[in-house]
Amino acid sequence: MTPLSFPNIDPIIFSLGPLHVRWYGLMYVLGFLASYFLVRKQIREYHYDRLAEHFENLNLVLILGVVVGGRLGYVFFYNFSYYMAHPLEIPATWSGGMSFHGACLTLLIAGWVFCRKNKLDFWKSADIYIATLPVGLGLGRIGNFINGELYGRVSDLPWAMTFPGGGPFPRHPSQLYESVLEGVVLFIILWSVRKRPWQQNHYWPHGSITALFLIGYGCLRIVVENFREPDQQVGYVIGLFTMGQLLSGLMVGSGLLIWLLRLKRNAH
Numbered sequence: 001m002t003p004l005s006f007p008n009i010d011p012i013i014f015s016l017g018p019l020h021v022r023w024y025g026l027m028y029v030l031g032f033l034a035s036y037f038l039v040r041k042q043i044r045e046y047h048y049d050r051l052a053e054h055f056e057n058l059n060l061v062l063i064l065g066v067v068v069g070g071r072l073g074y075v076f077f078y079n080f081s082y083y084m085a086h087p088l089e090i091p092a093t094w095s096g097g098m099s100f101h102g103a104c105l106t107l108l109i110a111g112w113v114f115c116r117k118n119k120l121d122f123w124k125s126a127d128i129y130i131a132t133l134p135v136g137l138g139l140g141r142i143g144n145f146i147n148g149e150l151y152g153r154v155s156d157l158p159w160a161m162t163f164p165g166g167g168p169f170p171r172h173p174s175q176l177y178e179s180v181l182e183g184v185v186l187f188i189i190l191w192s193v194r195k196r197p198w199q200q201n202h203y204w205p206h207g208s209i210t211a212l213f214l215i216g217y218g219c220l221r222i223v224v225e226n227f228r229e230p231d232q233q234v235g236y237v238i239g240l241f242t243m244g245q246l247l248s249g250l251m252v253g254s255g256l257l258i259w260l261l262r263l264k265r266n267a268h
Contacts (some may be wrong), residue, residue: 073102138183
């Protein structure tokens with residue numbers, strides 16, 4: 001069976017002199033816009049006036065957190081030795097190389113600091129924002145696919161395709177798997193239960209959506225990593241797991257811990 005050919009979409013949409021507008025960057029912009037409108041919708045639904053007062057400033061802080069944390073996460077988790085030898089390339093986010101685990105960690109820290117400083121309820125605010133995160137995740141994976149990066153392992157399935165830089169053998173389009181699972185499926189789950197903490201449900205205290213996201217994303221990412229080619233410069237950690245699986249396992253554990261602690265606090 002002849003494998004599918006990679007569509008070979010030009011990563012650059014158009015250029016204006018030295019400025020290149022890329023699909024990868026556009027996906028981030030669309031993700032931020034989707035989150036902006038979906039968060040604003042929830043603020044109105046829940047009459048969360050305190051968050052409305054700080055909405056624009058918090059958005060700016062979180063966007064910076066995603067970009068800086070995502071890039072630094074990739075540098076430290078996936079390619080530390082290379083970037084230590086080429087430090088001037090660290091800011092080059094337009095060429096790809098972002099770690100969601102790093103972005104997620106920075107997002108939570110930046111959000112906590114902002115909420116504490118402005119006397120906002122962190123868990124209420126976090127749930128509202130995190131319910132929208134899968135949209136950006138799904139779009140980001142489409143950007144990875146267009147870039148021809150983060151492709152899957154060799155496969156003989158009918159939809160396997162050859163990727164530039166992936167050798168002559170057909171591979172799983174694992175970026176699309178992630179777009180569907182971490183984007184569409186996870187968004188449907190979170191969006192369908194997002195109102196539970198606001199209904200004074202004992203089993204769904206504020207912070208539950210955040211915990212559910214960490215558990216859901218971590219589990220789905222661990223599954224998809226079985227189809228994704230491990231990063232060549234990292235390979236397997238402890239001889240068994242990819243770096244993505246290891247970091248996702250920590251996310252699952254963190255999510256379970258948050259849910260249990262929030263349940264315990266809510267019970268009192």
